[in-house]
Amino acid sequence: MLQVKDGTGTLEHPVTVLNISASENEFNFIAVQLNTLDLGSTGGVKNFLWTDLGNRMYVKQRCQPWKHPNREYTPTHYSNYDPMVFKKFLAMYLYNYLK
Numbered sequence: 001m002l003q004v005k006d007g008t009g010t011l012e013h014p015v016t017v018l019n020i021s022a023s024e025n026e027f028n029f030i031a032v033q034l035n036t037l038d039l040g041s042t043g044g045v046k047n048f049l050w051t052d053l054g055n056r057m058y059v060k061q062r063c064q065p066w067k068h069p070n071r072e073y074t075p076t077h078y079s080n081y082d083p084m085v086f087k088k089f090l091a092m093y094l095y096n097y098l099k
Helices: 083-093
Strands: 010-022 026-036 048-056 059-061 077-079
Touching (some): 026 083
Antiparallel strands (some): 010 026, 026 048, 059 077
16 A cells, blocks of 8 residues: 655555566566655656666577579577676566565
8 A cells, every 4th residue: 555655645665567578589678666646746756667678688599491593491690698687577577575
């Protein structure tokens, strides 16, 4: 339950929501921290939104047999692996896990 600290709408404890959306090889990370319920004010405590979109973990190249004269079916090739995408995923996944 959200508890307001005073009459200004400031929350006693911030509420944090994390979101990870993923496709086959792309990850989008979103974090929202709600600090106040007073959304109309331009001063004082603010809410925060952090986005990190378009993180590609790897590049997938599928077999294209129509380009090979012998119609060879080779396995799918993965390249350009980015370990930082997995580290971000793991950090957001394990957030608040040990509490």
